[in-house]
Amino acid sequence: MSLRYGLLGLLAEGPASGYDLARRFEAVLGAVWPAQQPKIYAELNRLAAEGLIEIDSEGPRRRKAYRITDEGLAAVRGWLTSGEVDHTLRIQSVLRSAFFWLMEPDELRAHLERERAHFAREAEWYRQYAAAKDRGDFGDSPQTRSLRVAAEAGHRLYQALADWADWTLDTRE
Amino acid sequence: MSLRYGLLGLLAEGPASGYDLARRFEAVLGAVWPAQQPKIYAELNRLAAEGLIEIDSEGPRRRKAYRITDEGLAAVRGWLTSGEVDHTLRIQSVLRSAFFWLMEPDELRAHLERERAHFAREAEWYRQYAAAKDRGDFGDSPQTRSLRVAAEAGHRLYQALADWADWTLDTRE
DNA sequence: GCTTCACATGTACCTTGGTACATGTCCCTA
């Protein structure tokens, strides 16, 4: 259950509405965790019912602002250092790579040429993302600084796939 | 829906029972995708109902052996080259890194020392996994060879996290 | 004053994965 901790973590920076959180989730955590707007509203209601957040104010345009409670802060802090972490990669590109042998040589060649470009693009995207974070394009929030490592991790992962595609193409020609 | 393609991909190598597939899924794809035994049986029945696999034989001990059909092969091949791939990392260690700033300096220091060891262990695990694949410890099935790239990708990802933990600890002392 | 559109919050339903537990089968050994 990562959505809830993502929301609590963002709220730890200061009060925000569901709508704000949806945009910030996308901008700040989009590269690491996806979140659909409807699920955000649902989760906020659940968190409020459990007392981990509370309504800070009700502004104009039906706008509610949520604030994290002490219990909420304790919950997200506990999660940060809590035990067992799943080490499976769960990345579709990686899983698919296990079955490339099913393709005919010509088909594989064509596919890998596309994939090489794709992986290189992903690697570059994460590199740019890291550079933008370094420049402070997303503001200089604490998450933004912390996520620098996520960008680097993504870059290295996709670079590994791109290198492998290169290697496979080279040894086949 | 990756479980189904994982199963189809494994069955592309040859007929197998649900029990076999559960063990092979764990051994071959365990580092990339998790699969619970009950879900495997459920998915096999669904695949059979859709005609993507069929029962090859019913052996002793209630043992059923499934065989992939031409439709099944076409489905998994189509999946290999099909469009949109999600580029989010969805790795808990990475998401958590966004909120480390919530910890007190002393707490962060202690946590990062544990994490550094953990990341280094993960990186090493993937390195060993790659080495074992190179030696052919898991047999020399086509997936095993293909998954060499997954091991490398996992290694690089966790190495990035370990490097970052080192860097953070160094610049703080 | 009416329309339009971006802002803002939801409801409903579906798919997928996670987990606890039940059952059947057959070999091996005391």
Add this chain to the structure above:
DNA sequence: TAGGGACATGTACCAAGGTACATGTGAAGC
């Protein structure tokens, strides 16, 4: 020959994420 245990297949339910669609609110432009 009785029973323990590995092999083998499921049922049932729950948790979480994905997606389509409905609704309310208010400012800006005509």
